[in-house]
Amino acid sequence: MSSLKKNDYIPYGLHSVTEEDIEAVTDVLRNKPLTQGLKVEEFENAISKQVCADYCVAVNSATSALHLSCLALGVSDNDIVWTSPISFVASANCALYCGAKIDFVDINPSTGLLDVSKLKIKLKKAAANNSLPKVIIPVHLAGSSCNMQEIFNLSKIYNFSIIEDASHAIGAEYKESKVGSCKYSSITVFSFHPVKIITTGEGGAATTNDTQIANSLKKLRSHGIVKDHNKFINSAEGSWNYEQQSLGFNYRITDIQAALGLSQLKRLKKITEERNYLLNFYRDILKDLPISFLEIPEFNYSSVHLAIIRLKKISKKYYYNVFEGLKDNNIGVQLHYKPIYKNPYFEKFKFNKEEFQGAEIYESSAISIPLFPGLKPKQQMRIKEILQKLL
The missing domain is CATH 3.90.1150.10 (Aspartate Aminotransferase, domain 1)
Known part of the structure; x- marks a missing residue:
C-alpha cells in the first residue's frame, strides 16, 4: 500500500492480518487439534470477557448464529419476526429457516438504524390485529447500536424477545455498555467475516446471559448431540456414549479459526x-x-x-x-x-x-x-x- 500508484484499486473493506495472527494459526496446525479442541472455548471465553456477557457460543458464520438464536428462542411455524429492511438478507432469512413469517420495521435514513417511533406505531397496530412479533432483530448497521433501551422497554409492553444483529459492531458501546453484553436483549450476534472488525476467515458468535439459551445454542450447533452424561435422557451405557436429543446442525467453528480470532481480538x-x-x-x-x-x-x-x-x-x-x-x-x-x-x-x-x-x-x-x-x-x-x- 505504501507504493500506491495512481490507478491502484482501493477496496471498500479489507482484512488485516499480522505475523502474530499467522503464528497463532500455525501453532494450531502444528500442535493442537484442528477442530473440537480447546481453542474454541478459549475464544468464546475471551469474547464473553470482552463484551461482558455470561456466555458466548462460536459458530461457523453469523448467519448460523442468527438461525440458532431464533431456534433457541422457540421461533417456529407461523410465528412472526421483525427486522430492518436495510441489512444483509441473513437478518431476515434466519426467521424463514424456522418457518416463521418475516416483516420489516422502517429505518431512519439519517442513521440507517431501526426507527423507534415507527416501531411504536407498528407495534400498536399489530397489537390491535393480534399479529405481534415473537422476536425483533434490530440491526446495528455500520457499527452503531440501535436505541436498545427504548426497544427493550417496548419488549416488556408487547412481550417480544430481542436478538441484536451486531454483525458490524463488536467493539462498539451503547450507553457505556459493551454491545454484546445483552443488557437490553436475549442474544447478540457477531460476524467474523474477513471484512468485519475482526476476522476468523468465516465465523460468527452469539452471546447471552441466559444459561438455558446458551445450552440450547451449543447443542444445536453440533447436530443436537449431548455428550455430558449428567444431561442424558436415557442412562449412559459407557463413557463412549452420546445422545442426539434434538435435530441440530453442523455449525461448528474450527480451532484454526478460533486461534485467528483470539489473536485478532487482542487488537x-x-x-x-x-x-x-x-x-x-x-x-x-x-x-x-x-x-x-x-x-x-x-x-x-x-x-x-x-x-x-x-x-x-x-x-x-x-x-x-x-x-x-x-x-x-x-x-x-x-x-x-x-x-x-x-x-x-x-x-x-x-x-x-x-x-x-x-x-x-x-x-x-x-x-x-x-x-x-x-x-x-x-x-x-x-x-x-x-x-x-x-x-
Whole structure:
C-alpha cells in the first residue's frame, strides 16, 4: 500500500492480518487439534470477557448464529419476526429457516438504524390485529447500536424477545455498555467475516446471559448431540456414549479459526480506534462536498465497520453516475444495503414499499466508500479528488 500508484484499486473493506495472527494459526496446525479442541472455548471465553456477557457460543458464520438464536428462542411455524429492511438478507432469512413469517420495521435514513417511533406505531397496530412479533432483530448497521433501551422497554409492553444483529459492531458501546453484553436483549450476534472488525476467515458468535439459551445454542450447533452424561435422557451405557436429543446442525467453528480470532481480538481496541480516526479524517476532508455521513446516534461509540456517505441530491441518474464513476476510477464502493424486500425471493411476500419510505430514501443516496485498517491518508485524498469531480 505504501507504493500506491495512481490507478491502484482501493477496496471498500479489507482484512488485516499480522505475523502474530499467522503464528497463532500455525501453532494450531502444528500442535493442537484442528477442530473440537480447546481453542474454541478459549475464544468464546475471551469474547464473553470482552463484551461482558455470561456466555458466548462460536459458530461457523453469523448467519448460523442468527438461525440458532431464533431456534433457541422457540421461533417456529407461523410465528412472526421483525427486522430492518436495510441489512444483509441473513437478518431476515434466519426467521424463514424456522418457518416463521418475516416483516420489516422502517429505518431512519439519517442513521440507517431501526426507527423507534415507527416501531411504536407498528407495534400498536399489530397489537390491535393480534399479529405481534415473537422476536425483533434490530440491526446495528455500520457499527452503531440501535436505541436498545427504548426497544427493550417496548419488549416488556408487547412481550417480544430481542436478538441484536451486531454483525458490524463488536467493539462498539451503547450507553457505556459493551454491545454484546445483552443488557437490553436475549442474544447478540457477531460476524467474523474477513471484512468485519475482526476476522476468523468465516465465523460468527452469539452471546447471552441466559444459561438455558446458551445450552440450547451449543447443542444445536453440533447436530443436537449431548455428550455430558449428567444431561442424558436415557442412562449412559459407557463413557463412549452420546445422545442426539434434538435435530441440530453442523455449525461448528474450527480451532484454526478460533486461534485467528483470539489473536485478532487482542487488537480490537486499536482497530476500532483506527476506524474512528479514518472516519473523522474523511469527515474533515469531505466537509465541503454535497454529501453527509451516516449519523452516529447519541450514546454510541461506533466500531465504524463502514464509512457510508449519503448524496444530498436524490436522483437515480446522479446516484448511478457517482457510484459507477468511483468504480471506474478503481475505488471500491458498495451499497449496504438495498432493501431486503426488493430481492426477487422476497417479492412473493408482496411487501408494500410505501411502508418503508426511510429505506427507500436511504437506498437512493447511500454509498459505502473505502475504510479499513491500513488505509492511507493519500488514498483518502485520492477518493476526495475523484468525488469532487463526480459531484
